[in-house]
Amino acid sequence: MKQAARKKVVQFFGFFLLRACLYLVLAVLLLFLYDIGKKGGGAISWEFLSQAPRRGMTEGGIFPAIFGTFLVTLLTAILAVPLGMCSAIYLNEYARQGRLTRLIRLSIRNLSGVPSIVYGLFGVILFVNILRFGTSVLSAGLTLGLMTLPWTITASEEALKTVPNSYREGALALGATKWQSIRTNVLPYAVPGMLTGTVLGLARAAGETAPILFTGAAFFLPYLPKSLGDQFMALPYHLYIMATQHHQIQQVRPIAYGTALVLIVLVLGMNMTAVIIRYRLRRKQR
């Protein structure tokens, strides 16, 4: 009996410790969100969201930055989503699983851990200088695309791995070609997971500063980018400037917090979209 009582006490403390860890993390996160919400909430208005900065960026809104971030993220998606998904399908379904494939997979995993500033520098060398795209939406989008690719590939491959092999074998045993089995019996069940991972990767890209710092983001522009060859303003970079580089740093602090809030809401919104897509697709299959 004593033994049993002791086991219960140990269990109680074990659970308590685990729960405490979770609450601690949550508390920090909520405090952080609360702080930004409180300080940035006041800055948010229709004008703030729809107008350009005025008077040396001490007044006005952040619309060009929202627009720029949207544009460059779209370009990132166009590059990273199809390429990433197709690579993952090839890697998981077709490639012979040997030493070379393992090496490729390991490299991709490693690439997703490379610091974003390294991607930024790489983008400058490849897209801005060698390919002569200049500092532009195109260069920045391609750089972010490259950065997102390892994420997309890895997430998509994980999603493909969750589809049981019996679906593939079952289709093949009925006389399906390999592609038919993948298209009709693997992809429909992997796509929700693939999309979720991809959107999460894109959300991360939307919030990155370093890769766009040298490849296309501008301090301030009086106009919106008209083509892929133009420079652009972006939320994370705008925030960086407002928080650290502006000459009237006290005065623009509310704008900085407002920008931070918009950026967080944007990223959160994208993540929520991922969750909703997955939920919808899963339910449709039931």
Place this chain on the structure above:
Amino acid sequence: MSAEPLKIRMEAKNLDFYYGIKKALNKVNIACYENRVTAIIGPSGCGKSTFIRTLNRMNDVIPGTRVEGAIFLDEKNIRDPDVDVVELRRRVGMVFQKPNPFPKSIYDNIAYGLRINGMRDKRKLEEVVERSLRGAALWEEVKDRLDENAFALSGGQQQRLCIARALAVEPEVILFDEPCSAIDPIATAKVEDLIENLKKRYTVIIVTHNMQQAARVSDFTAFMMLGELIEFDVTDKIFTNPANKLTEDYITGRFG
């Protein structure tokens, strides 16, 4: 059994199989007759599943495997380079150990094999779905809920669904890889009745680790051990008067 001569439908000749450097089948010779049930029995790891999976070349998809020898379907060696493996698998159907319904509706599961072969005619599809489900003795249980997800069925029903799905593409040979090892005794009895019925139209080959099952459903039995064929004969003979000492030891339960 009738007096008319039996026709060999599928035959393995000197079949060797390797997983990497490990030899899993050694010079296996088994003949499977038309409209008869051939059972493959033997202790775990004897190569019976490996053997049956070579008959529709399902092992091709496992990396690092190698086959030697010949497998004839009628007079054609299915390992010849000009054989279309997709067509082969349509002709030689397979039911797996664990029921593997696709996460689609019952109807879509059965129609799957026809649709990938380009069948679009709705009337014809409906007809085949009903005929296949009747053929697998499942029609009465599911006819009012063909739109439901196949996962909603019980394990035994799922296995009969997989049999119906295999029947829908009108194969000539049906391979059963331990079809009852994951379902309960009542469902097992139903599947056994079904196999008994199927042999009227098909050539049936079944791998089982259940000797009573082999004795009940099969006409011929092959006993395998450690990748080799020990004995192949009429089922009655194997179970009443085996020629080989190893066979006798196995069927009397001395090992296995």
